Amino acid sequence: xxxxVCIKQVPDSAQIRVHPVTNTIMRQxxxxxxxxxxxxxxxxxxxxxxxxQAHVTVLTMGPPQAETALRKALSxxxxxxxxxxxxxxxxxxxxxxxxxLASAIRQIQKDMPVDLVFAGKQTIDGDTAQVGPGIAxxxxxxxxxxxxxxxxxxxxxxEITVQRRAEGGVQVLKTxxxxxxxxxxxxxxxxxxxxxxxxxxxxxxxxxWDKDAAGIEDATRIGLKGSPTVVSKVFAPTPRTQKxxxxxxxxxxxxxxxATLLAKLFTKFPQLRAEIGRRAx
Amino acid sequence: xxxxxxxTPPAKKPAxxxxxxxxxxxxxxxxxxxxxxxxxxxxxxxxxxxxxxGRKLADKLGVELGAVVPGAPGEDTQKFCAEAFQYGADLxxxxxxxxxxxxxNQSYTRALTDLVxxxxxxxxxxGATTLGRDLAGSVATTLxxxxxxxxxxxNIDMENRSLAAxxxxxxxxLLCTIVTLNYRPQMATVRPRxxxxxxxxxxxxxxxVEHPLALVETDIVTKVLEFIPDERRDQANLPFAxxxxxxxxxxxxxxxxQLIWDLAKVLGAEVGATRPVVQAGWxxxxxxxxxxxxxxxxxxxxxxxxxxxxxxxxxxxxSDVVIAINQDPNAPIFDFATxxxxxxxxxxxxxxxxxxxxxxATAKLAS
Ligand SMILES: Cc1cc2nc3c(=O)[nH]c(=O)nc-3n(C[C@H](O)[C@H](O)[C@H](O)COP(=O)(O)OP(=O)(O)OC[C@H]3O[C@@H](n4cnc5c(N)ncnc54)[C@H](O)[C@@H]3O)c2cc1C
Numbered sequence: 172x173x174x175x176v177c178i179k180q181v182p183d184s185a186q187i188r189v190h191p192v193t194n195t196i197m198r199q200x201x202x203x204x205x206x207x208x209x210x211x212x213x214x215x216x217x218x219x220x221x222x223x224q225a226h227v228t229v230l231t232m233g234p235p236q237a238e239t240a241l242r243k244a245l246s247x248x249x250x251x252x253x254x255x256x257x258x259x260x261x262x263x264x265x266x267x268x269x270x271x272l273a274s275a276i277r278q279i280q281k282d283m284p285v286d287l288v289f290a291g292k293q294t295i296d297g298d299t300a301q302v303g304p305g306i307a308x309x310x311x312x313x314x315x316x317x318x319x320x321x322x323x324x325x326x327x328x329x330e331i332t333v334q335r336r337a338e339g340g341v342q343v344l345k346t347x348x349x350x351x352x353x354x355x356x357x358x359x360x361x362x363x364x365x366x367x368x369x370x371x372x373x374x375x376x377x378x379x380w381d382k383d384a385a386g387i388e389d390a391t392r393i394g395l396k397g398s399p400t401v402v403s404k405v406f407a408p409t410p411r412t413q414k415x416x417x418x419x420x421x422x423x424x425x426x427x428x429x430a431t432l433l434a435k436l437f438t439k440f441p442q443l444r445a446e447i448g449r450r451a452x
Numbered sequence: 453x454x455x456x457x458x459x460t461p462p463a464k465k466p467a468x469x470x471x472x473x474x475x476x477x478x479x480x481x482x483x484x485x486x487x488x489x490x491x492x493x494x495x496x497x498x499x500x501x502x503x504x505x506g507r508k509l510a511d512k513l514g515v516e517l518g519a520v521v522p523g524a525p526g527e528d529t530q531k532f533c534a535e536a537f538q539y540g541a542d543l544x545x546x547x548x549x550x551x552x553x554x555x556x557n558q559s560y561t562r563a564l565t566d567l568v569x570x571x572x573x574x575x576x577x578x579g580a581t582t583l584g585r586d587l588a589g590s591v592a593t594t595l596x597x598x599x600x601x602x603x604x605x606x607n608i609d610m611e612n613r614s615l616a617a618x619x620x621x622x623x624x625x626l627l628c629t630i631v632t633l634n635y636r637p638q639m640a641t642v643r644p645r646x647x648x649x650x651x652x653x654x655x656x657x658x659x660x661v662e663h664p665l666a667l668v669e670t671d672i673v674t675k676v677l678e679f680i681p682d683e684r685r686d687q688a689n690l691p692f693a694x695x696x697x698x699x700x701x702x703x704x705x706x707x708x709x710q711l712i713w714d715l716a717k718v719l720g721a722e723v724g725a726t727r728p729v730v731q732a733g734w735x736x737x738x739x740x741x742x743x744x745x746x747x748x749x750x751x752x753x754x755x756x757x758x759x760x761x762x763x764x765x766x767x768x769x770x771s772d773v774v775i776a777i778n779q780d781p782n783a784p785i786f787d788f789a790t791x792x793x794x795x796x797x798x799x800x801x802x803x804x805x806x807x808x809x810x811x812x813a814t815a816k817l818a819s
Contacts, residue, residue, distance in 0.1 A: 184622055184623045187622050187623070187625065188625075189622070189625045189626055264598065265589075265592075265599065266592065266593065266596065266597075266598065266599075269593060295623075296621075296622065299599070299601040299602075300585045300589065300601060301585070301588070301589040301592065301593075301599060301601060302589075303589070304557075304585075304586060304589025304590045304593065305589055305590075305592075305593040307590065308561075308589075308590045308593040308594055309593060313558075313674055314557045314558075314586070315674075316557075316582070316585070316586045316589075317582045317586070332677065334680075335582075336582050337491065337555065337582055337583060337679070338489070338496060338581050338582060338583055339491060339492065339681060339682055340492075340679050340680050340682050341679070341680045341682075342554070342676055342678075343676070343677040343678040343679070343680070344556075344674050344675070344676060344677065345674070345675050345677050346673055346674040346675070347673050356737060357737045398598075399596075399597055399598030399632050399633055399634075399635040400598035400599070400600060400630050400631065400632050400633070401630065401631060401633060402628045402629070402630055403609075403616065403629050403630065403631045404628065404629040405621070405626055405627070405628045405629075406626065406627055406628075406629075407625075407626060407627070408620070408624065408626070408627050408766075410762075410765060410769060411765070411769040411788040412787060412788055413774075413787075413788050413789065413790060414786070414787060415774075415785075415786040415787075415788075415789035415790060415791055415792035416790070416791050416792070417781070417786070417791075417792045417793070417794060418791060418792065418793045423795075425795065425799040425800045425802075425803035425804075426803045426806070426807070428793050428795065428800060428803065429793075429800065429803040429804040429806070429807035430807055432775065432791055432793060432804070432807075433807050433808070433811055436773070436775070436791065437811075440772075440773055442751070443751060443752055443773065444815075446694060446695070446751055446752075447695070447719055447720075447808070447811075447812070448815050450695075450719065450720030
């Protein structure tokens with residue numbers, strides 16, 4: 172079995188600050204990490220590898236520095252890593268990104284047919300959740316998004332059964348391979364890489380593909396040129412501002428504070444009194 | 453959203469340099485559409501929220517508002533059409549086929565893309581639910597057009613009649629407005645509870661356009677073996693809760709979180725949480741409020757031991773009334789709450805629970 176896992180290197184958004192005057196993102200010194208949702212997908216793929224001796228290829232598109240993300244994936248147990256990097260890929264939106272990744276997967280298929288493609292649920296910098304579906308459509312793969320459990324995999328029959336999060340419940344779906352799976356967060360815990368794993372990963376040869384190596388047929392469909400959407404404006408939000416009325420009591424006793432709060436709340440918002448009363452009765 | 457991190461510096465893209473003028477072929481695309489999502493006999497309220505928003509866009513453009521209702525014969529599709537008219541649609545595109553009984557990407561993508569190709573809307577809106585995102589992604593790729601996810605504001609740029617879709621970026625620290633250039637339809641998804649529910653006009657009706665599905669069950673590879681409803685799984689439905697009591701890291705220990713549950717119980721409320729609390733495993737991921745969790749719009753939101761980080765705020769600032777309990781008088785949460793109590797949550801929450809309990813007991817006696 173051959174599994175391709177698509178990952179992305181993203182800035183650690185917990186550490187991103189916005190310049191108060193210019194409203195631009197201050198990226199300096201912000202560490203790059205592997206998109207956390209992609210690690211959930213990678214772990215799920217590695218679990219299948221453990222059970223079925225699968226070959227796991229990790230694929231990323233990004234600047235040369237994205238190599239770090241691939242090395243990390245290798246240290247966890249991926250077998251092979253491919254970096255798509257070319258200035259022509261820059262500025263891609265989701266449509267152009269899925270075009271490039273799908274082309275690369277077609278190239279990967281030439282060496283070894285692909286049975287499953289994994290992707291994270293979404294990224295933390297774009298969170299569009301569209302690249303996975305885009306790849307599935309382009310490659311004609313069966314599409315399984317928001318998977319919370321892989322129930323069964325039958326390699327003889329080439330069938331897979333998964334639980335998929337839907338609105339108001341979980342769908343149990345059975346489909347044929349090859350398929351693309353995006354996984355929900357929190358369904359597994361990433362394994363640890365040992366020191367020897369990390370050393371091995373550091374020495375592991377990477378494949379670095381430019382647009383030609385990635386088999387891009389139509390250069391007008393990648394990067395900025397291939398992106399239907401453009402950002403026309405970036406600005407700071409005007410958040411809800413409402414300085415809280417701090418409940419003041421003479422005693423500072425929680426009981427008095429609570430009573431004062433209720434009195435204020437129900438005087439100003441009588442509808443809440445009715446709402447709460449309705450629930451209790 | 454354009455990926456500025458894929459390669460090299462995040463060149464600010466001057467939209468003006470790229471082609472805004474539409475090809476002749478694309479000028480034929482007219483009208484605003486909303487996809488009506490329904491499962492197990494109930495329409496998802498996000499569909500009505502989107503009709504409210506779609507109505508405004510259609511009026512600005514001077515075009516019709518269409519609702520797309522897929523489903524199986526025998527389902528309440530007629531009822532959904534009638535409701536769609538009441539929430540603002542001028543016409544409904546009804547696609548009825550047994551193969552649409554349950555959501556599957558292949559059949560729904562086919563239904564929607566065929567319909568778009570035939571009737572050519574300029575704007576197509578879907579809810580950013582698990583169904584809507586699954587469908588929007590494959591429909592946009594099939595149609596080769598642009599899609600903006602999780603929008604918080606939709607507008608028309610009157611200069612070129614294009615959809616200006618605004619969405620948070622970098623966890624809500626910034627907003628960006630995205631336009632789709634020389635491609636149609638312009639697609640966008642919006643999360644449940646981001647837009648207000650429009651008023652319902654029981655007297656409104658419209659016309660129904662039926663369209664066949666060009667696909668039969670045997671063409672569909674994926675089969676639904678079972679549907680396990682959430683009632684059996686104890687999943688929370690935060691986006692539609694009227695009262696939410698949410699706890700943050702200020703609760704300190706998992707045992708203390710019981711105080712949140714106790715208060716919620718008395719109020720008949722749902723329990724919400726911040727991301728660190730979910731990550732620590734104190735409550736399930738379905739209870740996370742914020743940028744990477746749920747967007748909520750309750751009548752009352754009680755935030756306990758929550759600092760009020762931007763990623764949390766964006767998920768709950770649509771609440772009508774916010775009560776914040778925090779020991780730090782400078783916590784950012786007090787900048788957007790209605791009422792605040794400065795103090796130790798471990799003492800204040802039980803006192804509040806008791807006060808509500810007493811209030812309810814006396815209210816009951818009086819009635
Ligand atoms: C990409 C990204 C996405 C994110 N998405 C989300 C999201 O969806 N939702 C979300 O919530 N966060 C999200 N976050 C995290 C967010 O940035 C904050 O870290 C988080 O909201 C803080 O949670 P908190 O308020 O519980 O904890 P803290 O910020 O640690 O605040 C704890 C508060 O409790 C108060 N406190 C302490 N002890 C007591 C006491 N005894 N009594 C009363 N008050 C007390 C403190 O004064 C403090 O204000 C995201 C972050 C990133 C980077």
